[in-house]
Amino acid sequence: MCGRFTLTSNLDDLQGRFQFEALDLDYRPSYNIAPTQQVLTVTNDGQRRAQLMRWGLVPFWAKDIKIGSRMINAVGETVAFKPAFRSLIKKQRCLVLADGFFEWRKEGKEKIPTYIFRKSKEAF
Incomplete structure (x- = not known):
């Protein structure tokens, strides 16, 4: 995923597709999810549960959550070797649900x- 994505599916459809429990969840579909915003995730600690989490990796020592907007992508081929991700990938994973994302291309001075x-x- 790149810097913006969407999740517009309704919660019932998502629950049917991903088989999770959603207790007291304040989920709202969005066409423009940006780094550091709350996103719908699915975790599994023996039972699949949906929860809202902030998008981006925010180190425990960070004083400002905006640092998380710089760490939103992990390349599959190298994620196990990068210091920021290697311990997290083993035990602290989740699904970040989306049904679309944006890629940007340059045309002259414009980004399309x-x-x-x-x-x-x-959703995927």
């Missing part, structure tokens, strides 16, 4: 967004 999503429009 391209919206990428599944043909079925289902």
Whole structure:
């Protein structure tokens, strides 16, 4: 995923697809999810549970959550070797649900967004 993504699916559809429990969840669909915002995630500690978490890796010592906006992507081929991610990838994982994301391309001085999503429009 890049710097913006969407999750517009309704909660019932997401629960059916990902088989999670959602207790007292204040979920709101969004067409423009940005780093440091609350996102719907699914964790599994023996039971799949949905919860809202802040998007981005914010170190425990950080004084400002905005540092999390710089650490939003981890490359699959190198994530196990990067100091910021290697211990987390072993035990502190979750699904970040999305149904689309934006890639940007430059045309001259402009950045043009391209919206990428599944043909079925289902969440992934």
